[in-house]
Amino acid sequence: MTNAIEIEDLRKSFGPVEIIRGVNLELRRGERHALIGPNGAGKSTLFHLISGRLPATSGKIRLNGHEIQGKSPAEIAHAGLSRSFQITNIFPEMTVLENLRCAVLWKLGHRYSVLRPIRRLRDVNAECERLLVELGLQDRRAERADTLTYPEQRALELGLAVASGAGTLLLDEPMAGMSHTETAAALDLIKRVTEGKTLLMVEHDMGVIFEVADRISVLVYGEIIATGTPEEIRANPAVQEAYLGTATEEAA
Amino acid sequence: MGIDVLSFSILNGILYGMLLFLLASGLTLIFSMMGVLNFAHASFFMVGAYFGYALSGRIGFFPALIVAPVLVGGIGALVERYGLRRVHKFGHIGELLFTFGVAFVIEEAIQMVWGRSPQNFEVPAALDFTAFTLFGTGYPAFRVFMLVVSLLIFGGLALLLTRTRVGLVVKASLTHPEMVSMLGHNVPLVFMAVFGVGSALAGIAGVIAGPLLVTQPSMAAAIGPILFVIVVVGGLGSLSGAFIASLLVGFIQTFAVAINTSVADVFGLFGIDTAPTFLGPLFTDIWSVNVAQIGPVVPYLLLVLILLFKPSGLIGKRA
Amino acid sequence: MANTVLENATAAPVAPEEPHVLRSGETLPWIVVLVALVALPLVFTGGSQISTLNYLGVMAIFALSYNLLLGQTGLLSLGHATFFGLGGFAATHAVLGFAEAGVNFPLPLIPLIGGVVAFVLGIFGGWLASGRGGMPFAMITLGLSELVYSASNLFPSLYGSEEGVSMDRMDLGSSFGMDYGANSHIYVIVADCLVISAVVLKYFTTTPLGLLTNAVRDNAERVEFLGFSARRVRMWAFAVAAGFAGVAGSLAALNVEIMTVNELGAATSTLVLLMTYIGGTRTFFGPVLGAVVIGLMRIWLSDITPAWMMYFGLLFIFVVMAVPGGLAEMLQGGRRLITSGLLRAQLRPLAGVALAGAVGFAGTVILVELGYRAGLDASLGPAIRILGLPLDTTRPLSWGLGLVLVAGGGWALRQQLDALATRRHALAQPHREAVQ
Structure with a gap:
């Protein structure tokens, strides 16, 4: 069985500065993998490289065995990868329902279609209905996305990523900016909607990480210094020195 | 084409290219720093020409060369402060629409004050002589003066950008637009200044071009689209790209006027003298086209070619 | 605004x-x-x-x-x-x-x-x-x-x-x-x-x-x-x-x-x-x-x-x-205002806005028309009737009238819009409480 994602010696430079310095990473199919590291370690950049938002300088990325580096975000989405963004990236002037409709169109095969009105497409309606319930947004379906509360917008952000039906999901700080109670609810939601999918997520909240992740990789200054189960990472002296020591204090 | 025509065309091409760059540089600076494509830029150029015309009648051409751009820059700053800044919240389309409206109103205002016919903006007497004679044809001193002024401003800008702190900030904003606001500069003031200076540059171009091009209400609409071609062909936000594209367009347009060859002449070289009518009237049209007619079309063809083969422009940083 | x-x-x-x-x-x-x-x-x-x-x-x-x-x-x-x-x-x-x-x-x-x-x-x-x-x-x-x-x-x-x-x-x-x-x-x-x-x-x-x-x-x-x-x-x-x-x-x-x-x-x-x-x-x-x-x-x-x-x-x-x-949204806003049943309570500040707007508009028209008569249409002579008023492009008073109307109308408009916003805020308040 091939891995969901395989990254080989991936590098990215901005001008003279190398931000990603030879990353190697394997995501096993179906695992929940967390990416942690101090600010500026290159976590978001790595996400941008995998999802095609930025081109890599060198190296290889394989998704389900197919090489995807150098491809456009749309092509990578077709190959079965979907992502959410750290800064909420939804369709602000459209309703919640319309947001989700856009996200399910591709996988249901209604691509650039003008053959029928969208509200007559049963598969789209059923799928959106299911997602609305799952995301807890069924009462907000007719609201414009920019009028939602922050946690609701984050849920919709997650929903757009999940709705595309991709087997592999990249979640960039899905709980960023949430309170404790909101985080707990969001964590619950993430667990539910990503059931059975391969997950790579960046998160700062160590409590969340250790609760949700099967494995953890630690990215420091553009390099992965350790990969392992939460216990292994907790016990790893290099990680403690480079990162965890300060981070757990912060979290406490 | 003889050597005489060739040398004059090169001179005129550089002249026209530098004039275009005077305009394109202001447009690029404003675009790079503020993210605003100023549709009214060519209108400020026109206002410069009209102010130059009106003022040189009262205070003389050379004082007008200073005063008119200052006034135009002031108008530009006011437009930024009381107009553009307020529509900023509506996003780029809102800003674009606003400057479009300003261009429209300026064109009307010009007609309101000076009427619809061309103005008699004469070359100042001090510069109304032949600078030098080449192959028996004289080259007017005013054109030399235009070239010198453009080159001086070009040099001044280059020095400003490479040697001063202001230049550093501007250059930083060219490459990393999001960084400037983090540097602790008074961004609204910087924007107002940049918009004012950009407009003033267009104003200078207007004053020196007024006597040569015709000072009339349509001059903005005539040069505006060419500017956008230059900015796109050069690569959005790239000053060096704008420079190359300006000269390119300058040469294309001057040489097209100078070359008096038609498609028929080319075929004539092969002994084909009459248009083959069996290919239809459209072909007969092409048959009689001469290069001078193609001149105005070429910049836009260049645009299409660039879009097809190098969409980011000649020196495009932002794809 | x-x-x-x-x-x-x-x-x-x-x-x-x-x-x-x-x-x-x-x-x-x-x-x-x-x-x-x-x-x-x-x-x-x-x-x-x-x-x-x-x-x-x-x-x-x-x-x-x-x-x-x-x-x-x-x-x-x-x-x-x-x-x-x-x-x-x-x-x-x-x-x-x-x-x-x-x-x-x-x-x-x-x-x-x-x-x-x-x-x-x-x-x-x-x-x-x-x-x-x-x-x-x-x-x-x-x-x-x-x-x-x-x-x-x-x-x-x-x-x-x-x-x-x-x-x-x-x-x-x-x-x-x-x-x-x-x-x-x-x-x-x-x-x-x-x-x-x-x-x-x-x-x-x-x-x-x-x-x-x-x-x-x-x-x-x-x-x-x-x-x-x-x-x-x-x-x-x-x-x-x-x-x-x-x-x-x-x-x-x-x-x-x-x-x-x-x-x-x-x-x-x-x-x-x-x-x-x-x-x-x-x-x-x-x-x-x-x-x-x-x-x-x-x-x-x-x-x-x-x-x-x-x-x-x-x-x-x-x-x-x-x-x-655009105009369509103005119309819709007006329709919503009428159907909301709150029109009567806002009538006074709305009338103020309309009046101030009309004054500013009149001033703009006077200035623009004077401008065209003084420039483009100067050959038609300086005397011109604008909005029923006998004005003259050579008289500073005519220009002054336009300027005063524009400035006054603009100032009053701002005041009246503030008043309207306050009024609406006040009107919306009890409703919000009722909903919660």
């Missing part, structure tokens, strides 16, 4: 509006349009009046097509007239060609030819222009449009020389019981095309592709991550818009029986932008409203004042700065 007037009109917790931007028009505008299309030719029966109606209908289709780009896809095209003109020339040559070949092609189907030609050209143009949205799109459409315009004098057999290409719409003979000599016969075609275009364009907004155009407007980047190519979405929107612009251009050609290259020039592109934006890009029928209002202003205002273009420009800037939703 005047936009607060409109936004706050909804502050009262009325039933949640259908929030989708292009759906808020509901059915009333459709009824109004249909009734107007039937009633207008019964009221205005003169040949030139009907021709004016035809012109307005043509512009309505043109503006509707433009809004598919501007309002729906968020694309500012500065070269939409290219397709209006090319469609018109295609239609003209089609009529000429069929007439020469002796084919009795039904005239009402000619706009279809213009539309298809423009659609096909629109696919190519759209592909070129759609790589990026925003400013690059605006510049590229301008460049492409100038390319077609400047190349037109290379092809006199296609575009005619200076006087354009003319044709006789009766050359194709009768069909559907009409010989198309009378303007009212053309009106039948224009009205039908308007209804069909509106229905098709409205239908388009409900399809998956139509939804994606909204998504591209809102957030083109995210569309890519959902698997779609923003460029392809833009390209199709561009092509469809071009097609309907071609239909409008064909109808224009049938109405006046002549096409000139001016129809595909920058002035026509500007006109459709002004019409659409002033009418309102956020409502489906806003552009139709704009086409009618601006179209009529163009005809009437140009008779009374040399400054009509200036008024267009100022109105446009006012709408851009203060009422980005």
